[in-house]
Amino acid sequence: MGKVRRISGCVAAAEAVRLADVDVISSYPIRPYTGIMSELARMIADGRLDAELVYAEGEHAQLSIVYGASAAGARTFTGSSGVGVTFAFEVYSPISGERLPVQMAIGDRTLDPPGDFGSEHTDAECCRDQGWIQGWASTPQEVLDMHLIYYRVGEDPKVMLPQYVCQDGYFVTHILGDVQVPDEAQVKEFLPPYKNHHILDPKKPQIIGPQIEPCMGPPQQYQRKQAFDNINEVLIKAHDDFARIFGRRYDPFLEEFMTDDAEVVIFGQGAHMNTAKAVAARLRNLGDKVGVVRLRTFRPFPTDEILKRMSRFKAVGVVDNSAQFGISGGAGVLFSEVRTALYDVGDKVKTVGFVGGLGGEMITHDEFLRMFRKLQEVAKTGKVEKRAYWLPFEL
Amino acid sequence: MEAKQILPKMPKSWNPASKPHKFCPGCGHGLVLKALGQVIDELNIQDRVVFGCDIGCSLLSWDFFNVDTVQTHHGRTTPVIVGIKRANPELITIAYMGDGGGYAIGSQHLVNAANRNDNITAILVNNTVYAMTGGQMAPTTMPDQKTETTPYGRDIKETGYPMLGPEMVAAIAHEGAYVARGSIAKFRQLKTFIKKAIENQMAGRGFSFVEALSTCPTNWRTNAEKTWDFVENIMPQYFPIGEYKVPGGKEE
Numbered sequence: 291m292g293k294v295r296r297i298s299g300c301v302a303a304a305e306a307v308r309l310a311d312v313d314v315i316s317s318y319p320i321r322p323y324t325g326i327m328s329e330l331a332r333m334i335a336d337g338r339l340d341a342e343l344v345y346a347e348g349e350h351a352q353l354s355i356v357y358g359a360s361a362a363g364a365r366t367f368t369g370s371s372g373v374g375v376t377f378a379f380e381v382y383s384p385i386s387g388e389r390l391p392v393q394m395a396i397g398d399r400t401l402d403p404p405g406d407f408g409s410e411h412t413d414a415e416c417c418r419d420q421g422w423i424q425g426w427a428s429t430p431q432e433v434l435d436m437h438l439i440y441y442r443v444g445e446d447p448k449v450m451l452p453q454y455v456c457q458d459g460y461f462v463t464h465i466l467g468d469v470q471v472p473d474e475a476q477v478k479e480f481l482p483p484y485k486n487h488h489i490l491d492p493k494k495p496q497i498i499g500p501q502i503e504p505c506m507g508p509p510q511q512y513q514r515k516q517a518f519d520n521i522n523e524v525l526i527k528a529h530d531d532f533a534r535i536f537g538r539r540y541d542p543f544l545e546e547f548m549t550d551d552a553e554v555v556i557f558g559q560g561a562h563m564n565t566a567k568a569v570a571a572r573l574r575n576l577g578d579k580v581g582v583v584r585l586r587t588f589r590p591f592p593t594d595e596i597l598k599r600m601s602r603f604k605a606v607g608v609v610d611n612s613a614q615f616g617i618s619g620g621a622g623v624l625f626s627e628v629r630t631a632l633y634d635v636g637d638k639v640k641t642v643g644f645v646g647g648l649g650g651e652m653i654t655h656d657e658f659l660r661m662f663r664k665l666q667e668v669a670k671t672g673k674v675e676k677r678a679y680w681l682p683f684e685l
Numbered sequence: 686m687e688a689k690q691i692l693p694k695m696p697k698s699w700n701p702a703s704k705p706h707k708f709c710p711g712c713g714h715g716l717v718l719k720a721l722g723q724v725i726d727e728l729n730i731q732d733r734v735v736f737g738c739d740i741g742c743s744l745l746s747w748d749f750f751n752v753d754t755v756q757t758h759h760g761r762t763t764p765v766i767v768g769i770k771r772a773n774p775e776l777i778t779i780a781y782m783g784d785g786g787g788y789a790i791g792s793q794h795l796v797n798a799a800n801r802n803d804n805i806t807a808i809l810v811n812n813t814v815y816a817m818t819g820g821q822m823a824p825t826t827m828p829d830q831k832t833e834t835t836p837y838g839r840d841i842k843e844t845g846y847p848m849l850g851p852e853m854v855a856a857i858a859h860e861g862a863y864v865a866r867g868s869i870a871k872f873r874q875l876k877t878f879i880k881k882a883i884e885n886q887m888a889g890r891g892f893s894f895v896e897a898l899s900t901c902p903t904n905w906r907t908n909a910e911k912t913w914d915f916v917e918n919i920m921p922q923y924f925p926i927g928e929y930k931v932p933g934g935k936e937e
């Protein structure tokens with residue numbers, strides 16, 4: 291049944307890559323992702339992993355290498371952080387357009403500026419609409435599990451799409467947690483060997499990625515959209531099988547914490563929600579009806595789940611750990627999309643956006659406390675005086 | 686009584702407020718920048734220089750000089766400096782980068798600036814690793830050298846040979862270009878190479894490029910003696926020191 295090890299998010303990701311028996315890996319150093327590539331290099335040097343590891347000349351090459359390897363039938367893995375993620379941008383859509391189920395780890399880091407070593411979701415969220423499955427893990431255990439689940443979903447014949455597994459830089463990549471590392475037999479049962487029939491094979495010649503005529507564009511894009519529409523069903527099944535085989539059950543879309551009779555909730559993704567939970571628990575002790583909803587799957591965005599499950603709250607505070615200047619709603623992309631998802635319930639659920647933790651700063655207990663208090667005020671008065679707040683400047 | 690700090694003599698073009706500098710003890714970056722500072726003083730060009738530094742440990746020089754400075758992004762110093770030079774050809778423009786910045790992620794820029802014979806000077810510090818990110822194998826890592834990602838030494842059959850930058854640039858550079866490889870272990874010669882490179886730009890002859898063999902004791906995990914032995918004796922076995930292209934075709 292595997293064993294428990296105290297490891298970081300980076301090592302957890304590398305363990306998942308080893309367990310998934312990946313064939314081709316490409317790398318280029320950038321913190322905090324570097325921890326994953328160094329661990330993989332050591333595994334290969336020690337004979338614990340048999341894979342090709344290509345030391346690329348940059349992230350653009352990194353993604354192009356796994357594009358080629360995946361097109362030739364290999365299970366692939368790559369990863370990056372911050373400006374490394376954006377430097378590779380051109381290649382993301384071609385990978386999903388050719389329906390290559392490449393997997394990429396993103397250890398979040400700020401873009402330039404501020405260009406410090408801190409974590410922000412801005413880097414990974416830049417790539418949100420390139421046709422990749424995308425989700426955030428909040429602990430090293432969840433990192434390992436999400437990597438395995440996403441391989442299985444992305445490689446499903448009904449899906450065949452690439453996946454980003456994101457984890458907050460430092461708060462997850464470099465913090466140790468107790469992780470149940472499963473054994474190979476369990477993983478084999480969960481994740482069948484990778485089989486792609488749409489590969490470059492001289493015996494069955496085909497063309498990948500050709501220049502097409504404008505009239506071929508709409509059907510190609512529509513096929514990609516249809517593949518996206520298939521994800522939820524596959525995701526649910528994968529989570530059920532995962533729970534059966536490994537004994538750990540996650541909600542595929544939204545993790546709810548102390549929400550049963552909650553009137554107001556904080557909504558967000560990633561490791562900052564661990565802090566939000568601690569604050570919610572404290573407030574519960576004081577008798578406040580507050581909770582936390584943590585988004586696990588960001589792409590596809592679970593619009594219907596949110597509509598179904600969140601219309602029971604009086605006020606929802608959406609926390610964005612990213613800077614999207616000029617976005618609708620005036621906070622970040624999560625706020626904008628949650629508001630859209632809740633549009634159909636009308637004015638019943640009030641929403642407020644909070645931008646926090648920029649530059650890699652912590653979102654402190656005190657800040658979450660102020661957010662909860664603001665939400666309680668909104669719930670009580672039924673009035674939203676200000677739609678969005680940038681912390682710590684505006685709240 | 687107030688203790689008086691005794692500072693060594695610094696080039697005039699240095700910014701004393703940022704000294705002692707931010708590099709680790711025993712780092713070679715400081716020596717390369719000392720050579721550059723002395724050259725700027727000797728050519729009396731402090732008010733005409735724009736210094737661009739890459740991301741890598743070279744970025745720790747963003748406030749090193751009392752000259753206009755731009756810190757760019759990883760690998761992109763060469764094209765940023767090209768843009769500055771095209772906008773104002775009166776300036777003397779210097780792109781300062783590491784081996785990862787110049788030979789990996791920015792190699793296309795080095796090649797194309799050389800091919801366009803852009804009238805700029807590029808100085809590349811070869812310390813055989815990606816130092817700032819923690820000492821991973823770089824294109825310049827020596828055969829059998831241990832790094833963060835090659836714990837048992839670089840296997841050239843698996844990962845290829847160290848990149849020979851000046852040789853490559855000299856092979857594609859055009860008439861008028863200046864290309865050399867020096868070493869911090871031969872300080873006076875390195876300074877001469879840097880001076881000739883900048884004079885080449887001042888004379889409008891075209892692209893100039895100097896690679897400097899340098900040290901990174903932090904990531905090499907070497908003491909002072911081993912550090913110096915590596916840069917002085919081991920590195921030149923693979924990276925020969927000398928001039929690779931001089932205008933008019935005479936080589937040292």
Ligand SMILES: Cc1ncc(C[n+]2csc(CCOP(=O)(O)OP(=O)(O)O)c2C)c(N)n1
Nearest residue numbers: 320740741742759783784785786815816817
């Ligand atoms: C696009 C991009 N990819 C990766 C990085 C991460 N990074 C920062 S410094 C560095 C390596 C620097 O190595 P080198 O250029 O040899 O300079 P040194 O630190 O050795 O002087 C890397 C890979 C980055 N900043 N930007």
Ligand code: SF4
Nearest residue numbers: 708709712742816901
């Ligand atoms: S890590 Fe290496 S290259 Fe960077 S400052 Fe320290 S010694 Fe110099």
Ligand SMILES: [Mg+2]
Nearest residue numbers: 783784814816
């Ligand atoms: Mg270097």
